[in-house]
Amino acid sequence: MPNAPQTDEGWYVLHDFRSIDWDAWRDAPERERQLAVDEGVTYLEDHEAVADADEGASAVFSVLGHKADLLVVHFRPTLDALSTAERRFEQTALAAVTEQPTSYVSVTEVSGYVSDDWFEGNKDDIDTGLRRYIEGKLKPDIPDDEYVSFYPMSKRRGEQDNWYDLSFEERAELMSGHGEVGKEYAGKIKQVIASSVGFDDHEWGVTLFSDDPAHIKDIVYEMRFDEASSRYGEFGDFYVGRRFPPSDLGAYLDG
Amino acid sequence: MPNAPQTDEGWYVLHDFRSIDWDAWRDAPERERQLAVDEGVTYLEDHEAVADADEGASAVFSVLGHKADLLVVHFRPTLDALSTAERRFEQTALAAVTEQPTSYVSVTEVSGYVSDDWFEGNKDDIDTGLRRYIEGKLKPDIPDDEYVSFYPMSKRRGEQDNWYDLSFEERAELMSGHGEVGKEYAGKIKQVIASSVGFDDHEWGVTLFSDDPAHIKDIVYEMRFDEASSRYGEFGDFYVGRRFPPSDLGAYLDG
């Protein structure tokens, strides 16, 4: 049996997608609309300030197209905190004009493909740069005012191309080549990789941030030619949007 | 024709997933909310106490994400008792604020892959340790206050990788290797395997319990590299949540 890579986990993640019920929004009296905006802004600001937990991060994004209108991303130290955040939203007047068409549950992860040192040595001896790099992956910041792309993915278990049949060394080499493409986009793209094995329908959730949506297209397209993706990647639905400050919620809803 | 393994069945199982209709919940007057909580708690407590049958077990779990909010699991000696439990729920005031987005029907099972002795000898001569192990699989306890992961699965019948074309010996060896991975998680993970062949859309339902969701991710990920999964496993949707005592239902609904 091929070896699974070692992994360390950081924050749990909920991608909570919401659709505006525009009929309800249009029909609501001004007072209800204002309440929806007020409670929505308070909810989002409290969660961005992580008022509900010791640490974590949250952000709200607009989403294009029919699949959703809003994406609220929560990073928290426990699944329980995510469950609370999801249910608290339902207690707001904003929830009355939204539905939850989809969502994704995962946990940030670093693996032995990324760094042998992290797993093999004494973690106190680890180089500061590497430590910060790893901690940035386990407890990521969410950049302001940037475009976002989210998609779930799995590794193929085809009858010929079967990722889980490859040796650790083969997989590590493929992941390393994959990482090389990522490095070309340093400064242009920030990515968060989180495992959903045992939690949700694909194996990972990928969240990309950039100040230019064309960079998002370019990195995903270029990586598609990389063997780790071309032969072994299987992708779910893609969502694209842009972060906005909670205080802009009213303007967003007013078109 | 390759031999099917011998099997023994224990309790029938219903995984009854429920979504809260949050709009109905928010709009309900306080009196109706209280009634929903009271009747919900009574239903759940009566079923956890197995007041409706000679033996069995039930539990309620919160579920993360859009696919469901609650999971009620019932183990009972007959399909009829499951049918009654499912319909009784609909008679409660809690049902008025829930929908049933999905469910799963199965029966706990031990097979000849697990133990030759159980099937081949006189069951009265069976070693006490083995007997308890087998009975624990057929009539499982549900651990308190732990995280749960549920997913249905089937064995692949691909044009090259076809589980049902393998000889009994090949399958037994693959299952044995699979079991070895499981043993590494003894004390961390409790699993219930139940057959849904002829009853539901996949061939088995797998329910994992642990006090740390990272253990759930780790065992599913590690097993994915095992040939029984990597070449022969096909997985349905995954659900993750946490058990709570029925008396916490009101707090759950209030966010």
Added chain:
Amino acid sequence: MPNAPQTDEGWYVLHDFRSIDWDAWRDAPERERQLAVDEGVTYLEDHEAVADADEGASAVFSVLGHKADLLVVHFRPTLDALSTAERRFEQTALAAVTEQPTSYVSVTEVSGYVSDDWFEGNKDDIDTGLRRYIEGKLKPDIPDDEYVSFYPMSKRRGEQDNWYDLSFEERAELMSGHGEVGKEYAGKIKQVIASSVGFDDHEWGVTLFSDDPAHIKDIVYEMRFDEASSRYGEFGDFYVGRRFPPSDLGAYLDG
């Protein structure tokens, strides 16, 4: 081109699945509930008595899980009689508290795989035992008080495993092996096979009856190792339930 087997058709079949709209049921005043039960019982009793046609059979089953609550099966000499039975249901007060989530249309069939004699000789010269066997397949009885499993299936047309590319002799041999497994379950399982080629989304609908649901699991599981299934069977969704007398409808709805 490989030869298609000869076939004879018997009764047309409608598997009419219904979900209870439990919110409507709970909210209905007692008078309306009573009317729903009364008209439902009358509809079911009239159809079980085949008051609407020269011959046929009907029965009602409870169904477990979210996919349906009731299954009404109708066998009739014509598609027209099935269409009438389906629409008559909609005229009852019971229909007001149900929806129709799915259904299946087929026709009972015997084929040249089962019996050369039936197709090759003069049917008047056929042995009485065989005649009864064939007629039991074309015009089946529905056993009282038994568990039911229904699933649609097709034969695979894969790029390597292609049923329709096999010669008649190869297919007949595979079907014969498949029949051998069936014979082991004589007295435990009664099965009805009906073709839906040109009528519905799979090629056949299979209905199994037994007084023990474990027999249903066992026969489907054992047959899955048979080459006719392991290499050539493709299965749709599975439904499991239990027959009840129409007079129990009120008790069923009351939980």
Added chain:
Amino acid sequence: MPNAPQTDEGWYVLHDFRSIDWDAWRDAPERERQLAVDEGVTYLEDHEAVADADEGASAVFSVLGHKADLLVVHFRPTLDALSTAERRFEQTALAAVTEQPTSYVSVTEVSGYVSDDWFEGNKDDIDTGLRRYIEGKLKPDIPDDEYVSFYPMSKRRGEQDNWYDLSFEERAELMSGHGEVGKEYAGKIKQVIASSVGFDDHEWGVTLFSDDPAHIKDIVYEMRFDEASSRYGEFGDFYVGRRFPPSDLGAYLDG
């Protein structure tokens, strides 16, 4: 690159499926029901009389099972006339008690597989019999009082069995064998083949008519053994029903 066959197009086709909203029908006052029937009959009679275009044909069919209750088929010289027919239906009181669960858009077609002469010579020199045959395919009659089966299909582009990789000659030979099966059903089955390439989700829509539904089953089953289907056919959902005169609409709705 293999040659595409030459094609000629005839009438555009809309298969407009409708489900009865039985709850709305039952709840409607008698006056509204009568209006729904009256306006429905007028709509159907006007369209069967092709009062809206220079030429064409329309018909209404009952449909079995949950996928639809009615199928209205329109053949018209332009897509615009189909669009108008579809929207005119929505202006009737019948539309208030129906929904449109599915539909299919296509155009009747003859291809170079069917007749070289038609495409290669001067069309004025064409034999009258062939001309009538071709024109019957491009501008088909809809037979009275017959059963109908509709299904969409595509040609497989598999990694081994790839229709579009075959030479014209190979495809022509396969289509010719396919046609031979069809000829055995002359007088029993009338078929309309219409291309939906670029218009709808499969490549063709097939509509079969017969006075005996068993003939429909038989031809589809027999053709499935023909290589053009067994290796290269991919089928969508199947719908089965029966034509009725518009004046029977009220009786249909009354069960």
Added chain:
Amino acid sequence: MPNAPQTDEGWYVLHDFRSIDWDAWRDAPERERQLAVDEGVTYLEDHEAVADADEGASAVFSVLGHKADLLVVHFRPTLDALSTAERRFEQTALAAVTEQPTSYVSVTEVSGYVSDDWFEGNKDDIDTGLRRYIEGKLKPDIPDDEYVSFYPMSKRRGEQDNWYDLSFEERAELMSGHGEVGKEYAGKIKQVIASSVGFDDHEWGVTLFSDDPAHIKDIVYEMRFDEASSRYGEFGDFYVGRRFPPSDLGAYLDG
């Protein structure tokens, strides 16, 4: 790792599909219908005039069948402008009688397959004809009064036929052959290709325009025999319709 082609991006594109809620339309009082038409016409005219941005293009199309009734296409320099256009629609009275069943997000693109010169030289030295050709692809006009076909597509990553495993030269040659077919339809078909990699569920969205829907069928069918499609194309759903001037919206809704 095979090289990804160089790409340049032009306008972002939203295909915004809308279904008419015909029940709401029929039930609306005349005053509300008129308001829906007035605000709908104003919205469409303002967007066709690109009153909301420096540059771009918009158009409205009728759509046949159940998948949608209207398609509003917006080309704009930024994703933000598309997001605003999508939300502005929801502020109109027309939105009250529509739903949004689907949509597609992409960006117009030219790639190194199409023109080496564009990417390799100094863009100021580029031949005027080529420059206009490229700019027509990046900032396309929408032809008046023509039929439209839209479909999303991806390149296959099969275990044998894997586009992303081919060398740049192989892909360029296949794309060139594909382009040859396109040239045969010069003057008959105008096509817009836009990348949705990282933005939506397929890799490209294709929009075809023609004054004859048979040309649309012909080009898609003929291209299907081209190796770039036959072995490497994977297609999503197809939508067909026709452009109309915003002032015809009322006539459209009145059937």
